[in-house]
Amino acid sequence: MLRSGILLALLAPVFAQQYSAPLRGFPVEDRKAQQELEEHARAIPQADRIRVYMERIASKPHQAGSPASKAVADYLAAQLKDWGLDARIENFEALMPYPTVRVLEMTSPVKFRAELKEPALAEDPSTSEPGQLPSYNAYAATGDVTAPLVYVNYGSPDDYAELRRDGIDVKGKIVIARYGRNWRGVKAKLAQENGAIGCLIYSDPRDDGFYQGDIYPKGPMRPEEGVQRGSVLDMGLYPGDPLTPGWADEAGAKRLPQAEAKSLLKIPVLPISWGDAKPLLEQLGGPLVPEPWRGALPITYHMGAGPAVVHLKVDFDWTVKPLHDVIVTIPGTVDKDRAVIYGNHHDAWVNGASDPASGAAVLMETARTLSTLLRQGWHPKRTIVLALWDGEEFGLLGSTEWAEKHLQELQRGAAVYINSDNTGRGALAAGGSPSLETFMSEVLRDINDPSAPRSLLEAALAAARARRPRATDTPEFHLAPLGSGSDYVAFLDHLGVASLNLGFAGGDAGVYHSIYDTMEWFDRFSDGSLAYGKALTQVMATSILRLADAPVLPFDFASLERAVRVYTDELQRDAQKRPGALDLRGVDTQLARLDTAAKDYDDQLALTMKRVPPPAPEQLAKVNDILQKAEASLLSPQGLPGREWYQNEIVAPGLYTGYDAKTLPGIREAVEAQHYDEANQQARVVAQALRALESKVEEAARLLK
Ligand SMILES: [Zn+2]
Known part of the structure; x- marks a missing residue:
């Protein structure tokens, strides 16, 4: 066990004040010991070690499906086992x-x-390593097309509307869109839906090249020949x-014929x-583009079509390849079926190096931190699972297949999922489920900002204040909705x-998905000292210790209610600008009831946390079970219209924005399409989900x- 007496003596003067700070889900009398444990854990991570894992992961090109990706997985698993962890x-x-x-x-002119x-x-030297995959867009269709070219700006729905206003039809043409704003998959999908027979996507220097700063290797931005895969x-x-x-794709699994796979593009x-x-x-004629469409190239931007005629030919080896997820399990001692x-x-x-080694190395150092605590005698109450996913770049393959394989046990026992990816040295970007806002703000309150003598919470609040300089109300901490x-x-x-996505802003746009995302680039233009990597490890270790050991899972349904109310108000305002009647009264009524239930639950939780002796573990297990089900009641089994895999009624990636989140997606996308019958039908589904949530919150209380 920890020699807490010695620890306390060392830390007491600095942290005595923090021990009285609230810690959601912990009885008052346990808070001091918990924060001592966390403080001890936060002293374990070392920047030098993070560098070792990063260098190893990023030493060679290692795209999913290649032997190099398996070699990385083998290295990670061996290292984790070396620390005494159960890795497979x-x-x-x-x-x-x-x-x-x-x-x-x-071909002309x-x-x-x-x-x-x-x-x-x-x-x-890293840019000349053998084994680099040539630049391409994965899952584009095999094709050989020749047609006049049309410039479509970012290739968004608004951009196609502008083209139509100017009398430009992309049907039968090849379009060229620039990277940025929306997700590249949406650019390709919209090109196809608008009738284009081919699509080029280029990186304009205005978005991530010389217009933004010096180019690599002099500066961090994208060079002339740099390509975003x-x-x-x-x-x-x-x-x-x-x-x-x-369903999960394992050796021998049933597979759709390629022609039936709906997520595959046809151009x-x-x-x-x-x-x-x-x-x-340079060889495009036609109308001049509007000012916001202009990039930073020394040319006059025209829409086309033509006179440039281009020939595009691509082919791929359409084979099924292996994925290797590295999974660590640290069994819990009390609430062990929950993870x-x-x-x-x-x-x-x-x-x-940035994407993903910077984040993967933080996960490794978090694993080492936990293994150190285990050797010192600590054991988590809940099970902890650490996962290094393969195939994320192709389409979240490793995590999705794993989640589909373990669907039932995860539905029964997954309490919270925390994600990270590339991380740099900017502001902390924290996205996630609104029910975790209080939890997250309490974690960030206890961790130092690597760049200034303040906590990460103070840094986040200062950033919120800077974004709204004229607002008089005190800024609040909010998690951004996840897309x-x-x-x-x-x-x-x-x-x-309930999920979180955490990382420091990267500043890696200029080398993103190119051969220039290397350790050399990261050292010079990102978190070279790994001070932020170490801070993110502290965030992760603290979050995991708290979530694994909190006698009551720290969900806050009042925050959830507030967030959904904001989304509802937005929708209401948006709908007023358009014809048709959107009826959100059912949602409003449910939100009011949820608000009451959440406050009752909070009052009851506060009482319970002061009670001596605290409730028995069996009683708490029942409460946690209901709390976890409360979060899951936001799913609807029939899924979102036209995409039943997506079942969360509160948040989803936008069908036509990609990475950006759509909140209340069923209602919002129907409103955007001006299908008010469907929007109102979706509003009833949301109200039903909120009602189910409310009854769970009441039951927990x-x-x-
Ligand atoms: Zn990534």
Whole structure:
């Protein structure tokens, strides 16, 4: 056990004040010991060790499906076992196309053949490692097309509306969109839906190149030949292996024929550098583009179509390849069928020092921190699962297949899922389920900001104040709603597990998904000292200790109610601008009832936490069971309209925004499509979910008595 006397003597002067701070879910008399344990845990992480894992993970290109990805998984598992942890590799399979043919040329009015090559840099030896996957968009269709070119700005629904107003039809054409704003998969999907037969996506220097700062290697931004790889799987329908929607792809599993996989695109798509895009854009005529469509190239931007005619030919090896998830289980001692899960992917498009090694290394150091505590005699009350996912870049493959395989046990016992991905040295970005806002703010209150003498909570509140300089009310801490873009999706949207996504802002836009995302880049332009990596390890270790050991799971349903009310008000305001009648009275009524239930629960929890002796473990187990089910009652079994894999009624990635979250997605997307019957039907589903939640919250309060 911990020699808490010595520890306390060392730490008491600095932290005495903190011991009286609230700790949701802990009896008053346990708080001091818990915060002592956490303080002890936060002293374990070391920046130097984080660097070792990062260098190892990012030393070679290691895309999912390759032997190099398996080698990374083997290294991670061996290291975890070395610390005495129960680590294993769970293998899955998935369709993972690699490129075999990539041709892009302009056939008229002038001939030009695109290089499609990111040059290695003498200043950065990692950029010349063998085994790099050429630049491409995974899950674009095989195709060979020739057509006039049209510039579509970011390729959003509004951009296509603008083109229509200018009399430009993209039907039968090849479009060129720039990266940024919306997710690339949405650009490709909208190109297809608007009738384009091919799609190019390029990185304009205005968004992540010389317009923003010096280019690599002089500065952090994207060089002329830099290309953003990435998936164009239609993850708005469902993530994971396109051939096994809703079930796990293991060796011998039933698979859809490729032609029936709805998340696969039907047109060829290719990402290119601005170096390759400029000659094409220069040969566009037609209307001048509106001012906001203009990038930073020294050309006059026109819409087209043509006179540039381009020939695009791509092909892939459409094979199923292996995935290797590394999973650690630390069994709980009291509430052992319930688990706190923390995951970060390990696969990369190329070397991936920032994405994902920076986050994966933090997970490893968190694992070492927990293993150190275990050796010192601590054991978690709940089970802790640590996961290093494979295949995230292709479409959240490793996490989705794992969640689908373990669906029933996760529905029964997954209390919270915590995710991280690339992390840098900017402000802390914290997204997640609103029921975890109080919990998260209490964690951040207890951790130092690596850049200033203040807590991470104070830093977050200062940032909130800076965003709204004229607001007079004191800023509050809020978690941003989660859309998509990393491995929490299956847990939050398919299983209804309360989730968090945490990391320091990266500043890695200029090298994102390119051969230039290397340790050399990270050292010079991101968290080279790993002070932020260490702070994120402290955040993760503290969060996990607290979630694993809190006698009562720290969900706050008053925060959840407040958040849903904000979303409802937004919808109401939005709908007033449009014709048609949106009726949210049922949702309003339920929110009022939930508010009352949440306050009653909070009063009861406060009483229980002061009670001596505290409630018996069997009683608390029942309460926690109900609390976990409360969160899951936000799922509807029929799912969202047209995409039944997504079952969370409160949040989902937008069908036409991608990474950005849509709150109350069923209602909102119907309102946006001006289908008010469907919107009102969806409002009834939301009201029903809130009613189910309310009854669980009431039950939890009763059980605490
Ligand atoms: Zn990532």
